[in-house]
Amino acid sequence: MRLFALRDYRRLFGAQVIALFGTGLTTVALGLLAYDLAGPRAGVVLATTLTIKMVLYVVIAPLAAAYVDRLPRRTFLFLLDVIRGAVVLALPLVSEVWHVYVLIGLLQAASAAFTPTFQAVIPDIVPDEAAYTRALSASQVASTMESLLSPVLAAVALTFLSFDRLFLGTSAGFLASAALVLSARVPDARPSGRAGAWEKAAAGIRTFLGTPRLRGVMALNLAVAAAGSIVVVNTVNHVRDGLGGSQADVARMLAASGAGTLLAALVLPRVLDRVAARTVMTTGAGVLVGATTAAVTLSAAGLATWTGTAVVWAAIGVGMALVITPTGAVLRASVGRNAVPGAFAAQFSLSHLAWLITYPIAGWLGTAAGLTLAWSVLAALAGAGAAGALLLWPRRDGRATRTGLPAPARPASAPDRSTLAKAA
Template identity: 45%
Template sequence: MFSILGNATFRHLFGAQVFSLMGSGLATVALALLAFDLAGDRAGTVLGTAFALKMVAYVGISPVVGAYAARFPRRGFLVGLDLCRAAMVCLLPFVDAIWQVYVLVFLFQSFSAAFTPTFQATIPDVLPDEEEYTRALSLSRLAYDLESVLSPVFAGLLLSVVSFHWLFAGTGVGFLISALLVVTAALPAAKKALDQQDTLRKRLGKGFRIYMKTPRLKGLLGMSFAVSAAGSIVLVNTVVLVQGQLGADQTILTLFMGVYGAGSMVVAFTIPRLLRTVHDRKVMLAGIPMLIVGLLLATEIDSVVTGLPVWFLLGVAGSVILTPSGRLLARSAHPEDRPAIYAAHFALSHAGWLITYPLAGWAGVTFGLQETMLIMAALVLVGGVAALWFWPREFGRELEHEHPAHHHGHMHVHDEHHDHKHEGWEGPEPHVHPHHHEAVRHVHDFVIDDHHPAWPTRL
């Protein structure tokens, strides 16, 4: 997995990701302390609203950015977003009202909603070989898991010598280093769509249209929802389980979260080798029964000893599903459409968290923790059944399909699909003019695009 760091461009981008994640981790701790400083016992309400705003930004902003991301120079766009995020967090120590926190958090998360899918869509262009890209996905998963463990530790060390306000400064430094590493990376130019005059409505809908017409991606959405149902139990209710039911202290709470991350890290190390011999679909679907079993076992936890293996299993199961997801996205769109499709996935998958986060909290208070785990297990099952329904089998990349004869006009260049005569008035390529396509039946790497608006029904 670490051999992929031999690629200088990816090494810079991975370093940028690490510093960005560390900055975000420090910001999470600092925000919790700021909320308590401003609101006291109402800090939970402030944080809950802030996290809800985060999900709203992720769901609402990322598709808009995905529609335009390919039109901007990648390096300048990513660096600008890092600088904007640094500016927002550096303003947080100076707020004196809760509404100001909400405004800055929403702006910060909006910039993150623009940065993350654009960054993710860049990696397949840097690493076009799928095996190398798989290693990069595993390394990225490992970085996320390590951040969840190390950021609170690092924050605790800083808080022993400075006030929590300085954590925001540390966050800003993380984003500045991220920007510097992106500046020094030799990023490939984004491939632009031929038609740069598409309407806003068409650009906004393109990523979602590709996503919802591709069976493997609809299956991915079902599995992503399953992960959010199980993950919300871990992120929202671990503290209730550990300190409320088991009567343990905060040290045990961090141990539970660390074991959950360790399960995910085990998958990050092993999955590149596994995916060489087992197809993504089989690997990812295996995570569904693991999540269900984990949640059912969680209802019987009566001690720390019985709880830690369950949290390890849930970490393994979630990572089994999430780690290969980038491979499905990369193979399901042309390079020029990747920003839109990554943004669509970012929005749709976080919509699941927008549902399950509050549901896990509300159900835990209303029905009890064990009943909530059963509810979430049922939602995992729903997500798994949806994945099987929409992605009943892997159809392969190269599909035989038929195009009827048709006459239309769109932006194009002359290639094997557009070999026709001109009369002289059509202008330089790429250009638009009515042209005819003969009926053809052929086989090639199939993705949804302007010439392939629907998945073949006869396979």
């Protein structure tokens, strides 16, 4: 079955992509708004808003997944998009930092509910099992592409527009997403007696804890979050205060990281055909450790320059892509087909938990004690994540799907050797 030949899936996927890019552009504009309101303390504001985001994602996403079968799903998705569009439209009008926290809480609560609702709809409009697995992969690819292309688009836009105009554009994007949702046929779910989201998440986490390669993925989540927090939280203050740059320069530096991710993402499919996922992902963790260590060295020595920062930021982007891109294939190769959604849900929660740890370090510690100390702590966490992955993910654990295709369906408790042969 051709996935994108399905009219309703095509429209809902378009709605998800537009909403994802709206969220990404909002994150860039939010950093500039934080600097406009708080100046040197922008890192604190940004770290707090992103911490709020992580808390809401960890708490609300499982609740939404548990109760989504009791709601009119098309109406619910439409309202979530409208709420996000209205919140983003209000952000340029705020005059106090606490206004930002309240609005971001509303925005991220809506986003946290949108994702599991969208994922719950997929099996009802994509009944074929193989197409359903491809739909899960497409959703993951969309999330990855958003993280690397949003800064690039923001850099282009900020060359011609002020940052508050980005909020107007993202608001229009959420409304376009809402229109696509309304144009699709979304069947309401029948309430079922199946285990709720908390039970599914707990089962997925138990699978992570009991599977060596997935314990390695957990450690790699920490390395990604530690390095990524430097880029997401500290770029605005580093560029504006440390390098004396403009709003557009902030977006360009974020785009340097995105360009690194894009370059790696373009090369990786061919690499994964020949190199085991474990090797690629641990190499990515090594790149992240090297990049964060270089950031600490440049900051401590007072040698940070435009070129040096751009190189470090691009390296962080490359390292993140090397770790994140093969993750979906490793998850699919580690569990039976029926357990794939639970594995993805567990990865969602565990990866957000890692960001919940690192965002405050980058923002709060970076503002209180300086970027050098904050980056040193984050570099140490990246190193711990990389070392943990090497220790927890045995070299002889098997060989992961090099093509990135899902392994044949097997019971989650007893994958055979051909499946395990595709995971390291």
